[in-house]
Amino acid sequence: MRQLIFQEYVTVDGYAADADGEASFFGTIGEHEAEDRATFERIDTMLLGAETYRLFAGVWPTLEHPIAPLLNALRKVVVSTTLEDTPWGSHEPATVVRDLDAVRALKAEDGKDIILWGSISLFHSLLAAGLVDEIELRVCPVLLGVGRPVFSSQQLGLELIEARPWGETGVLQRFRPTGSAAHR
Template identity: 35%
Template sequence: MRTLTVAAFISLDGVIQAPGGPEEDPGGDFRFGGWIVPYADEASGQAINELFAQPFELLLGRRTYDIFAAYWPGKNDHPIGDLFNRVAKHVATHRPDTLDWQNSHALKGNLADAIRVLKQQDGPRLLTQGSSDLVRQLLAAGLVDELRLMTFPVVLGRGKRLFGDDALASAFTLAHSITTPAGVLISRYERSGEVRTGSFEDVD
């Protein structure tokens, strides 16, 4: 059985839309595309390289797939491009016949059930990038084992968010964290069961 990791660039108010550039996802008249660029430094680049250092297969929503498929093919001279071109890509899509990027496979049937089947198989971990709609469905179904978050010191006010109101209540343990010189908090959280509650009246 393999695990599922959600990796995301996220603002202080939970937005993950269009972090890399103005044209990435302008949906909903989002006007802050490229909001992570001013914070890029060697430390954040190293964290991204470490994320991809262990074997993985990509799990993508259709919009993110299309963005990646328009950019990465042919860029095998780039370390991430070489990886993305080689690994298997599992895609949530209603248009399976249009998956032209090499090693791309459409998820069939009910999305949550299809991902449960993937997780039960042998193989490397499943890793999401972007794919906000898909990620919210994964969180609602309780399928996420690990969160790799790069939290940027900015409030965007609007945009697609990582967590929806239907996310399954779950506890996570902070396994590792660092802060970059630019003020980006890089954190790794591992799922650790159900949410625990209590009352301060019971504390001596």
């Protein structure tokens, strides 16, 4: 079975975006293209929520960036109950699925792993449903104090898989969810 990996840039205090929804702190970690390329070697599908789809589809299809061709070539799946059309510039459009059962089916398919970028609300739903296999946090050396937290108040056990320096100034933390107190 394919693994579903949630990968997110976060601040040291656990925020994925500031109070205005911006994530300008991404640039604080320096260069990490080699590690991004390694991620693309293990994935073939990108899972997105509707809001992150709109953001990504408005930027990545025409962005001149070293990883843009790799990202644009991925199979793109959007979990949404409202979107009908999901174009991706001149590339293959994304596929829309309506529920978490479709994500379960996606995980059961043959192929490489699946990555979830952004899409915090979808991440919370997938985590509660036990569908997230790995959480990779790319911790940026910034404290925001307020903003959009990566985690909800749901209790969750995590097993540390890896922790190491990442980029020029960041830290990479990888965890495996081990369950929540509410589900035991």
